[in-house]
Amino acid sequence: MAKQVSPGVLALRKVVEDVYREAREAKERGELVGWSSSKFPCELANAFGLHVVYPENQAAGIAANRYGELLCQAAEDLGYDNDICGYARISLAYAAGKRAARKFDPETGEYIIDPSTGKPMKDADGKAVIDEATGKPKKDPKTQTPYMVLDDLNEIMALPDGVEKERRLAAISPIRQMQMPMPDFVLCCNNICNCMTKWYENIARMHNIPLVMIDIPYNNTVEVDDTYVAYIRGQFDKAIKQLEEISGRKFDEKKFEEACANANRTAKAWLKVCDYLQYKPAPYSGFDLFNHMADVVTARGKVEAAEAFEQLAVDLEETIKKGETTTPFPEKYRVMFEGIPCWPKLPALFKPLKEHGVNVTAVVYAPAFGFVYNNMDEMVRAYCKAPNSVCIEQGVDWREGICRDNKVDGVLVHYNRSCKPWSGYMAEMQRRFTNDLGVPCAGFDGDQADPRNFNAAQYETRVQGLVEAMEANQKAKEA
Numbered sequence: 001m002a003k004q005v006s007p008g009v010l011a012l013r014k015v016v017e018d019v020y021r022e023a024r025e026a027k028e029r030g031e032l033v034g035w036s037s038s039k040f041p042c043e044l045a046n047a048f049g050l051h052v053v054y055p056e057n058q059a060a061g062i063a064a065n066r067y068g069e070l071l072c073q074a075a076e077d078l079g080y081d082n083d084i085c086g087y088a089r090i091s092l093a094y095a096a097g098k099r100a101a102r103k104f105d106p107e108t109g110e111y112i113i114d115p116s117t118g119k120p121m122k123d124a125d126g127k128a129v130i131d132e133a134t135g136k137p138k139k140d141p142k143t144q145t146p147y148m149v150l151d152d153l154n155e156i157m158a159l160p161d162g163v164e165k166e167r168r169l170a171a172i173s174p175i176r177q178m179q180m181p182m183p184d185f186v187l188c189c190n191n192i193c194n195c196m197t198k199w200y201e202n203i204a205r206m207h208n209i210p211l212v213m214i215d216i217p218y219n220n221t222v223e224v225d226d227t228y229v230a231y232i233r234g235q236f237d238k239a240i241k242q243l244e245e246i247s248g249r250k251f252d253e254k255k256f257e258e259a260c261a262n263a264n265r266t267a268k269a270w271l272k273v274c275d276y277l278q279y280k281p282a283p284y285s286g287f288d289l290f291n292h293m294a295d296v297v298t299a300r301g302k303v304e305a306a307e308a309f310e311q312l313a314v315d316l317e318e319t320i321k322k323g324e325t326t327t328p329f330p331e332k333y334r335v336m337f338e339g340i341p342c343w344p345k346l347p348a349l350f351k352p353l354k355e356h357g358v359n360v361t362a363v364v365y366a367p368a369f370g371f372v373y374n375n376m377d378e379m380v381r382a383y384c385k386a387p388n389s390v391c392i393e394q395g396v397d398w399r400e401g402i403c404r405d406n407k408v409d410g411v412l413v414h415y416n417r418s419c420k421p422w423s424g425y426m427a428e429m430q431r432r433f434t435n436d437l438g439v440p441c442a443g444f445d446g447d448q449a450d451p452r453n454f455n456a457a458q459y460e461t462r463v464q465g466l467v468e469a470m471e472a473n474q475k476a477k478e479a
């Protein structure tokens with residue numbers, strides 16, 4: 001039976017699809033489209049009614065669709081170092097015109113199927129059908145996909161009109177992330193990290209387009225100093241002037257207030273959704289939260305997103321009342337998953353957790369997008385509180401609070417090769433969690449976008465070690 005999708009999830013999917021579709025249509029009409037970092041104050045662009053899309057979400061989607069390596073390698077071939085964040089490499093390759101395209105046979109024009117893809121065929125009893133010739137499970141042809149190769153949009157567009165040009169354009173992967181319109185301006189806020197600054201500067205230079213930059217200094221203290229607020233508010237004023245020049249429109253105070261109201265409604269509903277992970281058993285898995293990250297980033301200033309998240313909260317309340325969960329296994333252990341998931345390897349991440357009954361009931365990455373504020377100064381302070389821009393004391397405090405509230409038995413830390421600012425202080429955090437919470441921690445090496453940096457065998461061993469430690473902890477408590 002097909003998995004039931006709740007009304008809230010369906011509404012959120014539509015919200016994101018609409019943002020990307022409207023941006024594509026706007027571009028075709030000759031209107032401006034911007035690219036924005038995920039924690040740039042979207043309320044500013046919303047005040048001008050500008051179309052904006054989000055390269056980080058795009059890169060995560062490209063990685064989850066297994067094109068991450070192709071695009072990361074393309075960026076490296078353009079001269080970008082392999083040590084640069086995978087999202088940045090994917091985005092820079094895309095900005096340079098690189099595209100993942102289906103491989104076709106030039107004689108027949110047919111796409112060439114990659115035999116390693118597809119799901120195993122099942123018989124009427126649900127058992128895998130074995131191919132007599134190879135002795136291996138047969139693949140369901142309906143689920144098989146073509147080989148993916150790299151193509152270049154600039155080269156394609158330089159071709160004379162004709163069959164070759166049409167075929168190559170049609171071969172570009174149809175996923176929305178591979179059809180994102182090119183930027184006319186970029187909006188960058190480095191509350192995420194400083195890699196972002198160089199990434200966006202490069203795009204601005206590559207396309208010769210304006211860059212609107214909000215510089216948020218790293219916070220060495222838990223409180224945000226008033227001088228920071230004044231410095232950032234000054235930049236908001238400059239950004240508004242720049243956006244007036246870019247759009248040719250005056251700043252619309254009413255639209256700005258509406259966007260702020262919507263963003264707050266979205267943030268409150270999103271935090272409510274995140275908090276449902278406190279229930280035991282949790283009504284869903286932290287992996288479901290990761291899937292909604294794109295929604296909160298892409299559309300948090302839109303009323304449709306606020307309504308969809310409120311609907312999702314209602315759906316989850318119902319799920320809790322019925323004592324149900326979307327996690328497809330009984331919850332034996334609860335863990336915090338630290339960091340960004342390895343998008344190209346989600347099934348490999350999930351498999352050992354499922355085998356051992358480990359549910360992810362706490363994540364830091366998701367609630368970090370819950371910006372709630374009542375006025376402009378509070379808005380500035382809210383945007384200062386991103387995971388990579390706060391001091392270690394604040395970071396530990398957030399995580400330990402979530403671990404306690406969500407009742408975790410252990411912590412699984414992703415040492416993400418892409419995200420150095422995040423991974424750099426994790427060893428010290430791990431030490432503090434173990435000390436303060438008395439829960440075991442296990443770390444594994446991986447990457448959010450580049451599958452070359454993940455090793456399934458190492459991950460499985462680390463999960464196994466964590467499970468053994470959690471089991472020993474539980475036995476000691478019982479004794």
Ligand code: SF4
Nearest residue numbers: 085192193195418419
């Ligand atoms: S915060 Fe980490 S993952 Fe995000 S852009 Fe920066 S380096 Fe990459």
